Amino acid sequence: MPDLQQTTFTLDDLRARAEGRGPIPPEVGFAVLGSPVEHSLSPAMQNAGLSALGLETRYGKIDCPPEKLREAVDLARASGFTGLNLTIPHKFEALKICTELDDTARLLGAVNTLLFDGSRTVGFNTDGQGLVRAIRDVFSMDLRDQRVMILGAGGGAGTAATLQCALEKCPRLVLVNRTVEKAHDVAAKAKALLHSDRLEGPDDPVTVIAFGENSLRDQLSRIDLVINATSLGMKRSDPRLVPAELITPDLTVFDMIYRPAVTRLLEDAQAAGARATNGLSMLLHQGALSLEIWTDRSAPVDAMREALAKAGGAKVP
Numbered sequence: 572m573p574d575l576q577q578t579t580f581t582l583d584d585l586r587a588r589a590e591g592r593g594p595i596p597p598e599v600g601f602a603v604l605g606s607p608v609e610h611s612l613s614p615a616m617q618n619a620g621l622s623a624l625g626l627e628t629r630y631g632k633i634d635c636p637p638e639k640l641r642e643a644v645d646l647a648r649a650s651g652f653t654g655l656n657l658t659i660p661h662k663f664e665a666l667k668i669c670t671e672l673d674d675t676a677r678l679l680g681a682v683n684t685l686l687f688d689g690s691r692t693v694g695f696n697t698d699g700q701g702l703v704r705a706i707r708d709v710f711s712m713d714l715r716d717q718r719v720m721i722l723g724a725g726g727g728a729g730t731a732a733t734l735q736c737a738l739e740k741c742p743r744l745v746l747v748n749r750t751v752e753k754a755h756d757v758a759a760k761a762k763a764l765l766h767s768d769r770l771e772g773p774d775d776p777v778t779v780i781a782f783g784e785n786s787l788r789d790q791l792s793r794i795d796l797v798i799n800a801t802s803l804g805m806k807r808s809d810p811r812l813v814p815a816e817l818i819t820p821d822l823t824v825f826d827m828i829y830r831p832a833v834t835r836l837l838e839d840a841q842a843a844g845a846r847a848t849n850g851l852s853m854l855l856h857q858g859a860l861s862l863e864i865w866t867d868r869s870a871p872v873d874a875m876r877e878a879l880a881k882a883g884g885a886k887v888p
């Protein structure tokens with residue numbers, strides 16, 4: 572058996588597997604499809620989970636270019652896989668491939684988990700619930716009680732976070748995005764979900780703003796939780812999204828980025844005395860939820876957490 576955390580399979584490997592040969596062992600029944608995918612920590616986490624459940628099926632990673640998603644999914648089903656995770660760039664395109672969607676995938680307009688069930692390909696999205704569980708796990712608080720500012724609300728992860736907040740009926744949402752029109756589109760969907768419950772006050776429960784010190788300052792005084800769903804912070808040279816002096820000790824900061832483990836935003840939050848965490852807990856919980864969909868059993872979260880920390884070289888809160 573190859574080291575499934577270190578090995579990245581290709582579409583050719585998947586074609587060979589469908590013909591009963593090649594490097595993907597028959598025990599591999601799950602995989603993450605993405606491009607690039609070699610840095611994914613999911614094999615380490617999921618294989619620890621599968622082992623802890625006493626299952627022999629294994630989880631690999633497969634690099635699949637965007638235009639080959641349908642072929643890859645068909646090959647995986649034909650060669651006996653039980654399910655797949657999908658990451659960049661496949662989450663949106665996958666909607667067209669599923670024969671059925673669960674409510675969350677349909678609502679978020681994106682799929683991160685596929686389950687093969689006979690001829691059915693069922694699409695799920697565990698990102699939003701993964702965020703809910705991560706926030707509860709790390710901060711012992713419920714997303715539904717928070718006034719939330721989402722940085723990067725117009726991106727894929729930001730849309731999922733925003734709509735999850737709307738589903739949870741969060742009392743206040745402030746959507747921030749570089750391309751403001753995208754945040755307005757997401758705001759319209761969020762408002763539709765919040766409709767009827769929360770329109771009693773004069774304040775609109777969903778506000779869209781652009782990045783900028785003054786607009787951020789105005790809003791942050793009425794926010795409990797800041798979620799970074801942009802990709803800014805992955806590089807040390809990235810500019811600050813939020814000026815350090817705007818972060819106050821009463822804020823809670825959730826950065827979806829987990830590489831590096833401590834972004835500049837998290838450094839600023841810690842320096843200000845605010846509670847803060849990175850995205851490893853979300854990665855853990857969205858993965859645990861996928862495993863539950865595939866196995867219909869409770870995920871062994873502690874074993875998965877430990878494996879994720881070891882593979883990622885950072886403690887998972």
Ligand code: NAP
Nearest residue numbers: 723725726727728729749750800801802827828850853854
């Ligand atoms: P995406 O769809 O490409 O969205 C990227 C977002 O970042 C958009 O809102 C984009 O704004 C914004 N952005 C990019 N460059 C920017 C800049 N220079 N200034 C301001 N905003 C900028 O990507 P995604 O899939 O949502 O992923 C976003 C981040 O979340 C990534 O770091 C990813 O690793 C992380 N993530 C983590 C988890 C987890 O489990 N922890 C899960 C999913 C995603 P525009 O709309 O203006 O382009």
